[in-house]
Amino acid sequence: MPGYLMIESRDPFDSGDFAAYLALAEGLAKAGHKVTLFLVQNGVLPARHGARSGTLAALAANGVEVLADSFSLSERGISPNRLVPGIKAAPLDVAVDRLADGCKALWH
């Protein structure tokens, strides 16, 4: 089963939908689906230690693969060595891998 690719481009202080999107990821994972949450653009901001990073760490601990686009991190001066536990830096190629694998893809 290919699973889900959920791309998050918004930061939680800009979009109230951020929490709902993460809740969807959590629900899909709890239902037994493989879920990749791929953070891009300002979506990578909560990948660093901060007020809204706890939810992402909890998602990762509960089986969601949480990845942060290396380019977006670099643009914002966020070191891949300083991400919250469970979140990994990854090239955008991984998102294309998931698309090619047939993951159901969502963009937010």
Add this chain to the structure above:
Amino acid sequence: MKDRKTLTFLLMDAPFENARTTTALRLIDIAARRGYDINVFAYEGAVCLPFAGQKQHANAVHGHDVMQEDHPLPREWVEAVVQEAARNGGRVDWVNCGLCVDERGAFDSVAGVRRGSPADFWKMATSSHNTLVIATK
């Protein structure tokens, strides 16, 4: 469905406005480098991405002339991914929504762009391995 991967992208953002355009073209570029077949359906403001009339400009605030400013143009990015896909044995089928083009008067596009309708998007999606819709907010 053939073995070579086919991906479809739907874009909606106008050029020079949002980072989504950059990310979308980055995704398409990666697929082009892999030699995938790529479909792009440009809807609403995204029909201006390949608009051939885009021009670089100077930046008086920074004291840069046109050459120094070297302002990026999305039409060049579109041309680049079309060429990159062809170099790697793939292709980009870029369809601009015709009504969206008419609304904006964006008739003059770079090579490799054709006019179509949302029905083309349906055909693209149903004949692809996967589809990603990158909508505006």
